[in-house]
Amino acid sequence: MTKRPSPSFAKKRLALVLAGGVAGVVVGLAGVYGIATLTRNAGGDVACRPAVELAKKVAPFARGEVAGVNMAKSPLKIPDLAFQDAAGKPLSLKNWRGRTVLLNLWATWCVPCRTEMPALDALEKRLGGAGFEVVAVNIDTRDPDKPKAWLNEVGITKLAYYVDPSAKTFQDLKSVGRAFGMPTTLLVDPNGCEISTIAGPAEWASEDAVKLIEAAMADSKGGG
Numbered sequence: 001m002t003k004r005p006s007p008s009f010a011k012k013r014l015a016l017v018l019a020g021g022v023a024g025v026v027v028g029l030a031g032v033y034g035i036a037t038l039t040r041n042a043g044g045d046v047a048c049r050p051a052v053e054l055a056k057k058v059a060p061f062a063r064g065e066v067a068g069v070n071m072a073k074s075p076l077k078i079p080d081l082a083f084q085d086a087a088g089k090p091l092s093l094k095n096w097r098g099r100t101v102l103l104n105l106w107a108t109w110c111v112p113c114r115t116e117m118p119a120l121d122a123l124e125k126r127l128g129g130a131g132f133e134v135v136a137v138n139i140d141t142r143d144p145d146k147p148k149a150w151l152n153e154v155g156i157t158k159l160a161y162y163v164d165p166s167a168k169t170f171q172d173l174k175s176v177g178r179a180f181g182m183p184t185t186l187l188v189d190p191n192g193c194e195i196s197t198i199a200g201p202a203e204w205a206s207e208d209a210v211k212l213i214e215a216a217m218a219d220s221k222g223g224g
Helices: 007-033 035-043 047-062 111-129 143-154 168-175 207-220
Strands: 082-084 090-092 100-106 132-138 184-188 194-199
Touching: 047 090, 047 207, 082 168, 090 143, 100 111, 100 168, 111 132, 111 143, 111 168, 111 207, 168 184
Parallel strands: 100 132
Antiparallel strands: 082 090, 100 184, 184 194
């Protein structure tokens, strides 16, 4: 006759099974998302907490032509996006540490992107300088000459030309929930932290947009 396990032994065995299951889930998540991601999500981006406070101060300026801008609700360090300048020199978002950045991803096949490009150019002309830049990154993946030709054709002269022919910048932003379509635009503080995000176009040359950017710049001086 087979001896049945005692109730206490059964409870211990169940505890071990449950513990093993939890460990398996953690290992699985680490495999999919990476240990660094799990650690970051658990502790939050502490260095970016000032950007959330800044977002609260700037929030009243998200109105009118920029009413669609969504302010950061939790700390988020933007991935160190990699792209190139017009000469093919490798750059990354870290090159803009110490400056407020309006990061924009665009492509010639994206009609709303083309529509808002003159406004971004006008914003750069008005506010661009040592403390702020519109960083518009083209993500066309086929004809490398087409974006440059189009910009020349429509008279975009103030925006520096940045390009990511791999479109990895879009995927990197998508991985942190900040890219759902085109155009995608983020307002980033001098520490590389999210202040706000908008999916879709906006009238960046408007007084509403200028006041929004100026408010962010005023409160982020000194690195946030």
